[in-house]
Amino acid sequence: MEISSSNPLFISNAPGNTMQAFLDNELSKCDKFIISVAFISRSGLAPLKQTLLELEKRNVPGKILTTDYLTFTEPSALRALSKYSNIELKILRCDKNIRGFHTKGYLFFKNRVVSVTIGSSNLTGNALAINKEWNTCYSVEEDEALCKNVINDFNELWNSPNAFSASDTVLNEYAQIYIEQKRIRRELQRQKIALEKEAAINESKTVSLEQILLEPNSMQLEFIQKLNEIRAMGEHKALLISATGTGKTYAAAFAMREINPKRALFLVHREQILRNAIESFKNVFGDTKTFGLYSGSSQETDRDFVFATMQTMATHFNDFAKDEFQLIVVDEAHRVGAESYQKMMAYFNPDLWIGMTASPDRSDKFDVYAAFDHNIAHEIRLQEAMRLNLLCPFHYYGITDIFVDGEEKEKRDFAKLVCDERVNYIIEKAEYFGHSGNRVKGLAFCSSLEESKELSQKFNKRGYKTIALSGADSQEAREQAVKQLENDNRDNGLDYIFTVDIFNEGIDIPQVNQILMLRPTESPIIFVQQLGRGLRKAEDKEFVMILDFIGNYSNNYMIPIALSGDRTYNKDNIRRYVRQGVKALEGASTIHFDEIARKRIYESIDSANFSEMKLIKECYKNLKYKLGRIPSLMDYEEYGEIDVMRIFENASLGSYHKFLKKVEKDEYKVDFSTIEEKYLEYVSTKFANGKRLHELLILDELLGENNGNVMSRVMSKMQNDFGISVNEKTRKNVENILTGQFASGAAKDTYADVTFIENDGNDFCISSKFNELLDNNEFRRQMTEVVKFGLFRNKKYFGHRYKDTSFCLYEKYTYEDVCRLLDWEKNEVSQNIGGYKHDKNTNTIPIFVNYEKGDNVKESIRYEDGFIDEKTLEWISKVNRKKTSKDVISIQNSDRIGIKIDLFVRKNKDDKTSKEFYYLGRLHTSSEPIEFKKFNKDLGKDQSYVKFIYTLETPVRQDIYDYLVG
Structure with missing residues (x-):
């Protein structure tokens, strides 16, 4: 988004729209900065440390003004700021002349343009990321009235006799005041807690203050609810997957308080954890239950709840009756694959087993999920725990x-x-x-x-x-x-x-x-x-x-x-x-x-090769462990496991069927003919990525057995249901793809027999070959699954088409994808495109840029293409071109003669596992071409090129731009 005085940016600390991220970005780009805030804390500086270090290295000057108001600003934060050689720091002392100081303003200067942000956020961790705040950013010229007024007011404060430079003396004086005020606040808080505790004791002799104040957090409440549902279904095992530190022990205690077993066992592998767990349970249960420690140093087995180390229980579980405990909790449940755990779990017969772990996907490949009958009571990973x-x-x-x-x-x-x-x-x-x-x-x-x-x-x-x-x-x-x-x-x-x-x-x-x-x-x-x-x-x-x-x-x-x-x-x-x-x-x-x-x-x-078989098998097994069955394609999306496209892109696979044949020799007994496998592979590798809707909708119609006049019906559906108009060039392109006429190179021979539709003299209907294959119900089922998966991906990832194209901005496409989505009648191999190609039938020119040229790139094609800024691209033609060359003339006059030029960029051609380019939108020539010569040391002579300056219709999004040029 381009910020201006007429188009301000509103920042409220909503997800993805925090002052923390905004400040980090603005600081990294500015030539100088001014900050005026009431409060500064270490938590506010902590996320800016790297950026501040880089600013110091570049000697970017900054002024920061804060205050001693309410003695809230942390001395340690001021000391940290005072050490930067490029930053001037002043502290405004509040007195009878300046009774309060509440400014929250951030100014970032670059090329006489100033980003002025005024709002409610101080330079503290909560204000920059957590609290609901209102901040508005305007981008204005340095001499505009708004900017002048803010700077003038800042300068008045900065030059005020109440503003003191952050010398050691000033910082030491403030630190002493801060420490004393903090001591007073803590004493008042201690007195408040003492009064609350006394009131709690007077109310009940058996209920502690902790019990009165303790409530389950959101994770624990969801766990208890799902656990009740699992028990209601007659299940006797459940697994809690929860990130470290989210309160698994308290979750077990709250759940046990609701279930109220007469006897329970809590198992861990270290005695220190047991002692901490007992304290947590005491906070929940108070004096209503008794708690015993059973380990090498303690034998308290006659209590309501026994907390035991696995080392002790492994050799003494026979000392207890099989039904001694109505509920058993296994902490760090990913360890249950060990023989000692297996023997113990086979011996005891409680009403309910509860396993708790932060990492069920173990490197030893033991199926933790199966050990608890695939009953996941709740799952909260690190990222969700941070969000909550x-x-x-x-x-x-x-x-x-x-x-x-x-x-x-x-x-x-x-x-x-x-x-x-x-x-x-x-x-x-x-x-x-x-x-x-x-x-x-x-x-x-x-x-x-x-x-x-x-x-x-x-x-x-x-x-x-x-x-x-x-x-x-x-x-x-x-x-x-x-x-x-x-x-x-x-x-x-x-x-x-x-x-x-x-x-x-x-x-x-x-x-x-x-x-x-x-x-x-x-x-x-x-x-x-x-x-x-x-x-x-x-x-x-x-x-x-x-x-x-x-x-x-x-x-x-x-x-x-x-x-x-x-x-x-x-x-x-x-x-x-x-x-x-x-x-x-x-x-x-x-x-x-x-x-x-x-x-x-x-x-x-x-x-890295993320399509290698070893990685795919590992991710597959993790998901299968979790589900207790062979996963469907949609399971990978739902549970966030490996992208299914990694399976389809593996050179030895090409389809989920082939993958299952390799890894599930005992459980997966499906056999397909060679031609059936080719059809599945074609749809999986060409269409399942969801990059275009047309072919998927036609296949969906064919699989639904409503396959007469299919081309006309689907083209009409495209217009009516999706607002996508289909011209004759697109129609011809789709026909060629589904009749085997589009392919080129090796693929033309590989998939020569793969046709989905045929001309019936009036329109297109299902091909007799494909129709015959669909008599195999399992083949039809798998083909349907792949098509439905592709339709899902299209809606999720490729639903927002860019202008009048079939592309989505910032998604990635191969050479073949581009030829297909530009409606070319035939695919072109990359060697024939050579960086760009004018297709006269569609009047389109895709330009492919490898932003970083690898060492193995020939001197003659080591083009010095590059972005001047987010809106401007400097681009070099193919070798041996002059201003009079046909392709150069076509590009120069593209707007006048209706040629559409689209830009596709990838970071590095040497990435052998990725053949895709980011789509960055439409280009227009913005200046006269410049003809020049460059010496080719391989050939020992000059070669001619033509340089163009392009303007992008849509400036490149900042994160993509930074990645490509960084």
Whole structure:
């Protein structure tokens, strides 16, 4: 959207429309900035750290004015801002002359145009992302009245005798006042809580204050409701899938309070978790139940609810009667594949088993869903939990890991992982990005035990208090380390715990406010587990800082997959997520990548093959485990598993039938003839993507057995039901496609026998060959499933056609797609198109641009195409062209003679797994062509080219533009 004084932008912190994202974007583009706000907090600065660092490197000047009003602004936030060399910071002291200060204004200057934003948002985390706020942004010339008035008022305040530069003296004075006011507020809050507790005790001797105030959150309420439905159907097992920190233990307690079993068993794998669980249950049940700890150190088995470690129960479950417990809860239920769990579950016979886990999709491939009869009581993953504000907000920063001696290998030797240069770099970044709260309480995940020990020692030599923990350390040692980490008194505490994987799951450390990821991401599951260690809410913890040091690893694509939760393995989705960053999450959490880290992830995405059989099989099994049956095509969409197109695009597959034949040799017994397989493959690979409606509607009619005069009826339906007019060129194009006349190259021979319609002398009807194949009911069923799937995709992804085209802006298309959707009578192989081609029959010219030219591109076709800005493209013709060449003349006169030019761009031709281009709309020539020569070193001579400047009808959307040119 182009912002102006007549077309302002309204920002209310709705999803995708937050001040946080807006500020990040405006700061990154401006030449200078002015900010005047009443309040500033660390939570407001945390998501802007990377952008502020880049502004300092570019020496972009900024002025920030705030106040001591209500003593709300945090001294630590002021100290952080005062350290930027490019920022002037002043604090306006309120007194009898200035009684209050409530300005909330942001000005960003670029090329004498100013983005003026005035509204209600202070520079705090909640105001920028969570609270309902009203902010309005106008883009005006610097000398317009509105801009002048705002700047003049700012300058009056800035130059006021009440405005003090943020010197150490001024900051120290303010910090002392702030600490005293905070102490007073806390004391008043303590007194209020004491009064409430006294009132609760007077009301009831058996009900605690926690019980009175404790209510289930939205996840827990939905879980209880679905659990009741499962029990009402006579089922005896249920699974709760819930992100770490969302309150699974309390969910079990609330559910058990409603079910009210006489005896219950709560199973976990670590004693520390048991103690925490007992406290949670006591908060829910008070004195109405008794609770016992059953582990190596305690034998309290005579209580109503027994909380046991699996290590103890595995060897003593025979000490209990089979029906001893009416309800058994298994925490970390992804472990139930172990033999000890299986024996115990076979022994006990409760009325209800409840499994709880954050990660049911395990790498050991045990079917966790089957263990609980595929009864999913509720599922809430990380992204949904963040949206519902169940977890502490996080700010993720993908930071380039340091190159030691210029090395960029995938695996560096140990000495370089722990060298002084890298240690200093890690500390520098950890201190810069900071943390919430008074002191750092950090976890650092390393690649190996040796690395964790060495890094811990080197941190300690630099004044930090750290420890390295591993699976070899005793439970007591781990619990002691956790207590030290959470201790507010640093003298008796720890700054960091370095580990490899022992804190991946199960351990509660709510106070963690910074996580260092110092190892490559090997699994999205483990990434989310480690991220989750910092997401539990805690008092005085506004956010957690996640610092991921990204090396040059081939599997870096797993990072955005883990952060987004998008398991479709669609490259566009992943790239877009990386580019959108701060806009990608709802709520206050943000995602940032520095420039080099972002480039490394893009390279990883480009080189990855998401259509490889291993990945497809893994995703298929995950979905089958969840459903307890072979998934349908629509199941993949509904449950967010791998994009079905990855299956169709696999060179050895081409259809879901062929895939099932490979992976389900025992369960899937369907056999098709060679010709039936070809028909299924053709529809799956050509039409199921949903990029055009025409063929899918015709096939839908044919499968419905209403197949006479099909072309006329469907073309009429296109107009009446979808508002799409079909001309003779389109009709001819569709006829050729469905009669096998459109194909070219190898495909022409491969699918020579695949025809869907034939001319009956008047119109078109179903071909006799296709009609005969439909006598096979299973073939008809699968063909119908593929067509319905394609229609669904068309509506979901391709329903908004761009102007008079068959394309959707910013969707992606292959060369063949473009030839088809431009209504060409025949397909053209890419070599014949050569970057662009004029089809005289349709008077269209598609232009294909590979934005980054790979090293293997010949000198003669290494065209220097590129965007000048979001609306302007500089483009070079084919080699050996002059202003008098026919194609050059056609392009130059395109508007006058009715030629339509459409632009298709892809980032990198070297991405072998993607043959698609973004559609960026219609082009118009905006200047006279320029003829020039360029020396070809391969041939040793000059070659002639022609340069054009094009104007795009629609400026390229910002995230797509940034991705292509970045």
